Amino acid sequence: MKRTNFYVDDERLTALKHVAATEKSSVSDLVREGIDRVIRERMRGRPDRARLRDDLQAFLRKYTGKGPKSTESEIEDLVTEAMNER
């Protein structure tokens, strides 16, 4: 386990201490629980790499070369124009 520091406003810290006291837990345990929840939430439902690779191959087979031929610099010009028009 590593020690780290972060800022938290008074209101959050007071509420966190209250929850810790109520649940006979510690602020550190609650912070670690929060970190675990964020990681679970953000990582949830992400397909594995093999499936992502298969999906990409299917996508490329379906769409590659369906548009007009262009060079990389022609594409870059189109993108520059589009981003200026945002």
Place this chain on the structure above:
Amino acid sequence: MNAVLDTAILISAALAIQRDTMSSSRRLFERGVCRDGFDIVTSEPMLRELSDVLSRPNFALPVSFAIDFVERIALAAVIVRIQGLAMGCRDARDDKVLETALNANADFLVARDRDLHEPSARCALEKVGLGIRDRPIRVVSVRAFADALDGPRFSPLVFAAAGELHPFT
């Protein structure tokens, strides 16, 4: 390692696929959506902007292509919440990119957009300190990032030590 790819890079990748051209942006997209070497980080406002630009009539992209393209990213990416805060970018439309990178604590912001390489944008991302972050978020070009993924310079620390600037692709 994770990286925010700006909208221009993804638009460039979409056009390169549709027009069967290989480019640095396309290679980056293909690696990112397979989580090959790095995770793409994005946010809902960034995905919305991508959809909006892909739907422009001048690109003449089929709707199904635009939907599938955005879906590839949404499936593979880490999507963070942002609040639409003003981040001090010269172009306020770029603020969401910075906020996404900061909220994700991204390793890199890969940007084609010159405004994101401006000092005002870099200042927010490269700030380090107690309670902020222990390393800067590096703003790099597509080519620099692609080279770094495979090359010996692949390391945020090496990038920092080398004082990586912004050689535009």
